[in-house]
Amino acid sequence: xxxxxxxxxxxxxxxxxxxxxxxxxxxxxxxxxxxxxxxxxxxxxxxxxxxxxxxxxxxxxxxxxxxxxxxxxxxxxxxxxxxxxxxxxxxxxxxxxxxxxxxxxxxxxxxxxxxxxxxxxxxxxxxxxxxxxxxxxxxxxxxxxxxxxxxxxxxxxxxxxxxxxxxxxxxxxxxxxxxxxxxxxxxxxxxxxxxxxxxxxxxxxxxxxxxxxxxxxxxxxxxxxxxxxxxxxxxxxxxxxxxxxxxxxxxxxxxxxxxxxxxxxxxxxxxxxxxxxxxxxxxxxxxxxxxxxxxxxxxxxxxxxxxxxxxxxxxxxxxxxxxxxxxxxxxxxxxxxxxxxxxxxxxxxxxxxxxxxxxxx
Numbered sequence: 001x002x003x004x005x006x007x008x009x010x011x012x013x014x015x016x017x018x019x020x021x022x023x024x025x026x027x028x029x030x031x032x033x034x035x036x037x038x039x040x041x042x043x044x045x046x047x048x049x050x051x052x053x054x055x056x057x058x059x060x061x062x063x064x065x066x067x068x069x070x071x072x073x074x075x076x077x078x079x080x081x082x083x084x085x086x087x088x089x090x091x092x093x094x095x096x097x098x099x100x101x102x103x104x105x106x107x108x109x110x111x112x113x114x115x116x117x118x119x120x121x122x123x124x125x126x127x128x129x130x131x132x133x134x135x136x137x138x139x140x141x142x143x144x145x146x147x148x149x150x151x152x153x154x155x156x157x158x159x160x161x162x163x164x165x166x167x168x169x170x171x172x173x174x175x176x177x178x179x180x181x182x183x184x185x186x187x188x189x190x191x192x193x194x195x196x197x198x199x200x201x202x203x204x205x206x207x208x209x210x211x212x213x214x215x216x217x218x219x220x221x222x223x224x225x226x227x228x229x230x231x232x233x234x235x236x237x238x239x240x241x242x243x244x245x246x247x248x249x250x251x252x253x254x255x256x257x258x259x260x261x262x263x264x265x266x267x268x269x270x271x272x273x274x275x276x277x278x279x280x281x282x283x284x285x286x287x288x289x290x291x292x293x294x295x296x297x298x299x300x301x302x303x304x305x306x307x308x309x310x311x312x313x314x315x316x317x318x319x320x321x322x323x324x325x326x327x328x329x330x331x332x333x334x335x336x337x338x339x340x341x342x343x344x345x346x347x348x349x350x351x352x353x354x355x356x357x358x359x360x361x
Contacts, residue, residue: 005055009048015060015080015353017046019053023065027177027218028266032064032084035142035337036344043345045352053079060352062114067097070104075111082114082351085126086263087191087284094190105129114351118263118285137347140285141264142337147242148273150329151250159250163237169212170315172201173252173276175245175267177217185219193258193281198226199304200256204311205232214251249274254314259283260301269335272296272328277321279310289335293320295327 009017020037022030033050040047053061057078063069069083085105088098102125105112109130116139117123123138151159160167178192179185188194204211213227213234220236227234239245249255255271255278262284269289271278278296280286281303290296297313299306314321 001051002055005052009052009056009059012059013353014058015351017048017059018348018352019048019050019056019059019061019079021050021053021061021063021068023068025182029064029084035144036062036064039337039341039344040348040352042338042341043348045348045354060113062351066105066115067101069112070101070108075104075108077111080113080351081111082116082347083112084116084118084263085122086118087122087261089121089125089261092191092261102129105131114347116347119288122263137343139340139343139347140289140335141266141269142335142340143266143269143273143332144242145273145333145336148246148249148270148332150273150275150325152275155247155250159247163214163235163248163251165214165235165251166210166212168210169233170208170210171212171214171251171253172204172311173214173249173255173271174223174258175216175239175248175255175270176265177219179219179222182219184221186221186225188222189219191259191261193260193302194223194226196258196260196281196302196304196307197256198223198230200258200307200311201227201232202230203305203308205230207312208315214248216245216248245270246274249276252276254279254311256307256311257281257283257286258304258307262286268296269332273332275325275329277314277324278328279307279314281307289331291327294323295331296324 018040020033022033037047059079061079062082064084066083066085090099090102092098106129112131115126115131115136118140123136126136127133174197178189178194180187180189215236216239239248255276257280259281264284268278268286281299281301290298292298297310
């Protein structure tokens with residue numbers, strides 16, 4: 001591979017090609033890599049296969065995971081480096097990798113030509129660890145709104161029938177990965193707040209006899225085990241692609257985000273786009289996107305009671321639901337992927353060299 005890449009890249013001007021590197025999980029950050037590659041094509045930025053990045057040098061590489069970017073094999077690279085730094089507050093109990101990542105960032109700050117953050121807290125932390133302010137770009141996570149169309153009564157009924165969800169249930173959604181690792185996920189990933197989710201659902205069980213929970217995403221074993229223990233009915237479905245995921249949102253009455261830390265989450269905009277009222281903790285970009293009572297409802301981190309109360313407001317207030325549906329869809333459309341292209345163009349300028357009118361770099 002090294003010889004093949006050397007032969008194919010010989011003669012490339014320095015920093016003229018962009019490698020976009022995901023985390024290899026096949027999950028959210030690899031999807032981000034595909035989205036950025038498509039965006040680069042729209043912007044006229046030349047990309048090259050990510051698999052070549054380790055065997056080439058002197059080009060530009062963008063990591064959609066900062067944990068990948070600070071891996072030792074990348075810290076000696078001759079590439080210009082950019083990375084997304086979504087979450088991972090240093091000092092978080094039980095997550096030494098967060099501290100290690102920021103320590104590596106401080107030691108190697110000069111390596112990073114560009115860093116994307118999605119919210120103010122992470123911007124402050126990245127700048128505080130040595131990245132010049134002019135190298136940090138606050139760009140929110142966007143959404144492909146075509147894959148998350150606004151649903152109505154007909155779509156809701158069809159989705160519930162297809163997924164085996166009771167037609168008359170009050171359906172709470174949670175579509176994420178919140179277990180440790182890629183197996184059953186019986187150990188909770190606490191930054192995602194699965195214990196808070198379960199506590200909120202336990203409160204709802206006592207007041208909402210028609211409660212039903214719809215789960216998607218891998219490694220949900222902890223949540224499923226706890227719901228079974230509490231006697232809360234649920235369905236766990238595997239969404240095969242964005243279209244199926246979009247249709248799953250139609251089955252919901254409300255979507256809960258119980259996280260303690262986030263970059264997004266993506267689900268906040270997905271729920272808004274689909275017309276599902278959102279109740280979220282004040283995390284990540286959600287706290288900057290959501291106007292409490294306007295396009296969603298907010299609760300403090302770790303406040304399971306407030307999350308449950310928000311869900312009850314949605315159940316009992318039809319006027320609120322219509323307001324959240326309409327305003328949420330507007331917010332999602334404002335964050336359509338193409339609408340963020342100009343911000344990404346500014347980030348890529350200075351990471352990737354561009355040919356001028358005369359063809360010179």
